[in-house]
Amino acid sequence: MNIDPASFWQDPYPTLAEMRSVAPICYVPELGATLITRRDDIHTCEKNVSVFSSDQPSGLMNVLMGRNMMRKDGEEHRKERFVYYPTISPRKVEQIWAGLFVELTNNILDRFASSGSTDLVPDYAIATSGEALKAITGLVQVKFEDLDAWSQAMIDGVANYTGDPGIEARCVSATEAIDHAIDQRLADIQESADASLLSVMTQAGMPDEMVRANIKLTISGGQNEPRDAIAGTIWALLEHPDQLELVTAGDVSWRQVFEEYCRWIAPIGMSPRRIATEHSYGGVEFEPEDRVFFMFSSANRDESYFDNPNDFDVTRDTTAALTFGAGPHFCAGAAASRSLVGDVALPKIFERLEGLRLNPNGPPVEFRGWAFRGPLSVPVSWGNRS
Ligand code: HEM
Numbered sequence: 001m002n003i004d005p006a007s008f009w010q011d012p013y014p015t016l017a018e019m020r021s022v023a024p025i026c027y028v029p030e031l032g033a034t035l036i037t038r039r040d041d042i043h044t045c046e047k048n049v050s051v052f053s054s055d056q057p058s059g060l061m062n063v064l065m066g067r068n069m070m071r072k073d074g075e076e077h078r079k080e081r082f083v084y085y086p087t088i089s090p091r092k093v094e095q096i097w098a099g100l101f102v103e104l105t106n107n108i109l110d111r112f113a114s115s116g117s118t119d120l121v122p123d124y125a126i127a128t129s130g131e132a133l134k135a136i137t138g139l140v141q142v143k144f145e146d147l148d149a150w151s152q153a154m155i156d157g158v159a160n161y162t163g164d165p166g167i168e169a170r171c172v173s174a175t176e177a178i179d180h181a182i183d184q185r186l187a188d189i190q191e192s193a194d195a196s197l198l199s200v201m202t203q204a205g206m207p208d209e210m211v212r213a214n215i216k217l218t219i220s221g222g223q224n225e226p227r228d229a230i231a232g233t234i235w236a237l238l239e240h241p242d243q244l245e246l247v248t249a250g251d252v253s254w255r256q257v258f259e260e261y262c263r264w265i266a267p268i269g270m271s272p273r274r275i276a277t278e279h280s281y282g283g284v285e286f287e288p289e290d291r292v293f294f295m296f297s298s299a300n301r302d303e304s305y306f307d308n309p310n311d312f313d314v315t316r317d318t319t320a321a322l323t324f325g326a327g328p329h330f331c332a333g334a335a336a337s338r339s340l341v342g343d344v345a346l347p348k349i350f351e352r353l354e355g356l357r358l359n360p361n362g363p364p365v366e367f368r369g370w371a372f373r374g375p376l377s378v379p380v381s382w383g384n385r386s
Pocket of ligand 1: 046069070071081088136217218221222223225226229262267268271296323324325326327328329330331332333334336337
């Protein structure tokens with residue numbers, strides 16, 4: 001099926017609905033990839049790692065960011081994840097990170113609470129996500145704005161299929177800046193170990209190259225999704241006052257609101273795979289080296305699981321959603337994100353900023369992206385300011 005890349009970037013959901021209905025596994029020439037769009041097909045194929053492989057030796061992520069655990073299969077992947085995952089497992093999030101998330105969110109709100117208006121994307125979403133990620137990675141000395149810019153530069157670099165030299169140069173300079181930030185922290189961390197990823201991976205004896213690749217993965221994948229979920233969910237609640245009322249009345253939890261927002265507008269819309277061996281599935285013949293995209297954004301609107309899937313409905317059951325993936329690469333940061341966004345960033349802002357509302361005279365809030373998707377800007381006011 002052909003797509004118009006510009007309108008797919010603007011809003012992929014109508015095209016994805018058509019694919020689910022008439023061609024659920026379809027080759028899209030404009031993306032050079034076969035898109036798998038139904039929830040059950042993704043759920044099944046993602047676990048079949050001997051066919052749908054994460055190992056993409058010549059992929060841009062390996063070339064530009066180093067080969068991290070997301071681009072490995074089987075034992076090689078398990079060994080690396082075994083070191084990484086315990087640092088942000090649900091237990092460690094509760095023991096170590098949750099308290100810190102409350103502290104950093106309060107500090108960020110202190111910075112602008114008296115101003116009466118702001119753009120939530122830079123001042124709240126980028127700041128909260130970035131401060132949390134500084135602590136988790138161990139790169140505590142950097143500015144959250146830099147971390148956000150590095151994250152974006154790597155995301156753009158990895159999707160630079162047309163080989164734009166400017167995009168590549170920005171990605172290279174971001175990864176160099178991250179290497180420099182790691183160098184600055186290594187001596188301290190070797191002297192006094194802490195709970196951060198950099199410390200834990202280094203102490204476990206993980207080779208330096210692997211540590212660096214996984215820190216870069218964490219920055220590219222751990223900044224923009226919580227950012228987009230924070231800004232997007234606040235916008236969704238302000239745009240749907242009936243849904244906000246349900247959560248403030250205590251009828252649904254803030255975590256559930258986070259889950260429903262991420263089902264409705266998935267912060268990560270897709271995860272790529274390489275076909276490792278000839279395979280037939282769903283009436284489609286896959287050939288070695290074919291590129292496949294698991295479309296999580298589409299799975300999350302699959303009509304066979306979700307009634308009226310295009311509606312934001314905080315009371316629905318979201319357990320079938322694939323927001324965080326569905327296989328061995330299931331998001332390692334899921335517990336941290338549920339805590340940061342669901343337990344802290346969402347309730348805190350509504351608690352602190354009385355009368356929070358979208359600016360009535362501002363331009364409509366725009367969302368962009370299909371691989372990653374979030375609002376570009378969310379101008380709000382509160383208190384007595386009109
Ligand atoms: C709303 C927030 C987030 C969403 C929606 C999200 C979503 C995802 C998705 C869809 C994947 C790919 C899963 C797959 O291919 O099956 C993934 C992988 C990953 N995510 Fe997240 N993510 C979020 C936040 C984070 C954070 C905060 C971190 C780290 C601090 C993180 C670290 C990772 C890592 C390391 C992987 C690769 C895991 C592996 O290969 O085993 N993510 N995430």
